Amino acid sequence: MPRSHGSAAGPAEAPIIAGFAGPLDSGAAPPGRSDAALSDLIGDVYDAALDDGLWPGVLHKAAAFVGGCAASVYSKDSVHRTAEITHGVGIDDAFKRSYLDGYVKIDPTTPGFFFCGVGEVVNTPDILPYDEFLQSRFYAEWVAPQGLVDQVTTVLEKSATSYAVFSVFRHARDGLADEGARHRMRLLAPHVRRAVQIGRTVTLGRAEAATFADTLDSLVAATFLVDATGRIVHANRAGHAMVAEGTVMRAARGRLLAADGESDRLLQGTLAAAAAAAAAAAGDGGEGGASLPLPGPDDRHHVAHVLPLTAGARRRAGAGYAATAAVFVCRARIEPPAAPEAIARLYGLTPSELKVLLAVFEAGGVADLAATLGISETTAKTHLRRLFEKTGTRRQADLVKLVAGFAPPGR
Structure with missing residues (x-):
């Protein structure tokens, strides 16, 4: 016009x-x-x-x-x-x-x-x-x-x-x-x-940050985003609860610390390495981080997984919080599967076989398994053999790993 x-x-x-x-x-x-x-x-x-x-x-x-x-x-x-x-x-x-x-x-x-x-x-x-x-x-x-x-x-x-x-x-x-x-x-x-x-x-950044925070809050693991000095710049609900309890992790002047002295020394060294990697930020490398054992009260051991925020989407996620590393702290245990019926459908298991599979997840050897289910060891071995055949596994440890793969990632 x-x-x-x-x-x-x-x-x-x-x-x-x-x-x-x-x-x-x-x-x-x-x-x-x-x-x-x-x-x-x-x-x-x-x-x-x-x-x-x-x-x-x-x-x-x-x-x-x-x-x-x-x-x-x-x-x-x-x-x-x-x-x-x-x-x-x-x-x-x-x-x-x-x-x-x-x-x-x-x-x-x-x-x-x-x-x-x-x-x-x-x-x-x-x-x-x-x-x-x-x-x-x-x-x-x-x-x-x-x-x-x-x-x-x-x-x-x-x-x-x-x-x-x-x-x-x-x-x-x-x-x-x-x-x-x-x-x-x-x-x-x-x-x-x-x-x-x-x-x-x-x-948009605020919306993404809010969505990211909601996602972290849904995780079972206590999750902390920390900066180059170890200062906590974000924690999910589980993280706040863990720090408030103070028996596994604690905070001093805003910095994330392990409650156990030796564990904290290892943690701080790992965080320093993560900060150095973030500073270098050479491309989209896939740094895998580290896992550290953390003693807890009443022999309830925990594990801290430290993930450097230096690669690709990790770096973008951390940028909104000035974070250089994510620290995930969880109980040293395997979570039960969220939907046992999904395992049964996938591998064609009968109700009895599914019951045995879930008992393997909690029990030890064949004798322990039989005692847990109230069946004979012979019957337990028969069910195990069928489970090995249907799932393509050979040992009870393999069955435990298989079930662990169905554990829920969130709450």
């Missing part, structure tokens, strides 16, 4: 809009539009990138700086003819709802923005003939009732079917935007664009 460039017409050419002969913006720099005001506003824009709650105040200032009564960051989808207001001030909620519910479908300005480049600043007469805009149902039913006459807009991003823009809306008392208003928008536009991009990245 060809674009008209008549927005900088002289005062005598100002259109009569809804009974108002609007003066054009002179482009002067009244209070609130000085270099100092711009500098402060830009700082506020970047603050809002990190805190969504600041956007309303920023947009009020932006509208005043550019010269308007309202401002919005919003996007449109031309395929579904829908819009989403990410941030907005100055437009009554009822008008926002009516726009999103229906008027977006008849907004005549929508197609014109697809012909604008990212970062380009335009106002309404740049994207469609202004007389055509005034004659539209959209103007009569949605724009005029609010006293609006124009919008100064910059395209933040776009695709073949959608775009996002930052707009400052002009009231009849402001008149159509002239080059002064467009210039001020050009000064502000790149910073709003960067802030929106930063905000999206921060929001």
